[in-house]
Amino acid sequence: MKHNMQILQELAAANGPLCVGLDTDPSYIPPSVLAKYDSPAQAVLAYNTEIIDRVATAKSACCFKVQIAYYEAMGLEGMRVYEQTLKAVKKSGLACISDIKRGDIAATAGAYARAHFSGDFETDIITINPYMGFDTLKPFTEYAQKAGKGMFVLLRTSNPGMTDIEQKELKEGGRVLDGVGAELERLSKEFASFYPEQTCSPVGAVVGCTEESDAKALREAYPDIFFLIPGYGAQGGAARIAATLLKNAGGTVNSSRGILCAWKKSPTCLQKEQDGSLTMDDIGDAAGAAAIEAKNDLLSAFAAL
């Protein structure tokens, strides 16, 4: 059995490294289009479906990342739309990352693992917050063994506050995040004997960088770990930094708003929005074109390294 991170790594080799982030806030949908739906949540589902369809057809990405916070924010109906979005991604044939950043003591982490690796909210790969300690990863890694599930553990984020804990230097040497990295390498070795025929570990790392030197250092420090790379596009990270992180074991580079809000930069969409003739189909087209553009941007940056 191939585990999900291996499948994602192969999809990235085939389709390119783009991950399309479905952090779909209703405010990203033009008001005139939003108004055509029974509720903001239904408009989000329709928009997600349009984007998933275009990206899968064009093979412009290897995966989708669904940020659960935006669905929780829409309450019970939002959670139904979350479940339906996961199903639509599953049907597309691309990999599904649920960006949940859960983390809790072992018994509760077990409940989160059941929640996101089985049942209504079942996904391929989740994101995890390791702050409470490495014992809290175990319920998740058990699903990697028994069901081929994957996970990206927060290693280095790209928000300003990452200097508050992640980057702090320890008395014993190294930084806080180096401890997390060492644990990921340990897990990687453990899984190498469990999944001997596969080229990456089911446990990857979230690595966002805003400077190329950091990206280089982290890629060199963890050559065998597959990365989930946020911060490209709307968050300001350049393609070159992302490409640096794509070397060695590779990774997938997320763009959310750059794709979801692409209609705002499309003259056709803006004209139609003024006319009152803008449709979901139009903004889906803009998003689909932006995904192809992002894919090509990343591939060019990687080729130019």
Add this chain to the structure above:
Amino acid sequence: MKHNMQILQELAAANGPLCVGLDTDPSYIPPSVLAKYDSPAQAVLAYNTEIIDRVATAKSACCFKVQIAYYEAMGLEGMRVYEQTLKAVKKSGLACISDIKRGDIAATAGAYARAHFSGDFETDIITINPYMGFDTLKPFTEYAQKAGKGMFVLLRTSNPGMTDIEQKELKEGGRVLDGVGAELERLSKEFASFYPEQTCSPVGAVVGCTEESDAKALREAYPDIFFLIPGYGAQGGAARIAATLLKNAGGTVNSSRGILCAWKKSPTCLQKEQDGSLTMDDIGDAAGAAAIEAKNDLLSAFAAL
């Protein structure tokens, strides 16, 4: 306007410090009782309702802590039961803590704040994971200002893995958790001028201890911060350690399985389970009695300090 942490502090003074944890896994309900409901999730809701009713009537606790992981694990129906449990707590007049341990970059943290401080999943107080940095707290503290919402930030957990990051000593001096504590104190001062007439900050801390010396040191280090104290009861923390953490600004002490699974220690319930006559009412009685016992245990330990 009183903020929710102030209300909780006053409820703790009136009803005692117990927090009843509704981490209600269906496996905690006797199989013969579980079988009477349409689904495990419906049995969980019925059990929660029984417990909330008894605890509120007896005034044996100041609040309930609803651990969202167990509801997520039951999928969409679980999320409906989560929403209905929050509503039942609201109706009881006691405070409601949603144990969600969310944490993400600012825009996404904003979505989590909306999700849990408004709409279907609206609660009084949430728990937060600060790992990604202190900028990620801002969307939550804004709700403390504008809507009196409260939050407990993870400061020190009681699981073995807390030595992996939280307890690590920094090169610049102090431990990782001291940095978190300093930020909580800074926020506390900020809120003291915003809520001048109130005796605690809307931003409290999760502090679990398994040794009395640690409890003493943390209580002395942060005298003005209200604590959420896990690890009492089933997790093995003694009442004396919890009582030590209740000094100064005070706190609330959580017991989940000690109350939810109290029927397993009740001779009446065990006999009825054998007879096949055990009801939800019976296990609710056992839980209600266990809550009163826990309250008295904590008050005695505090008086004996």
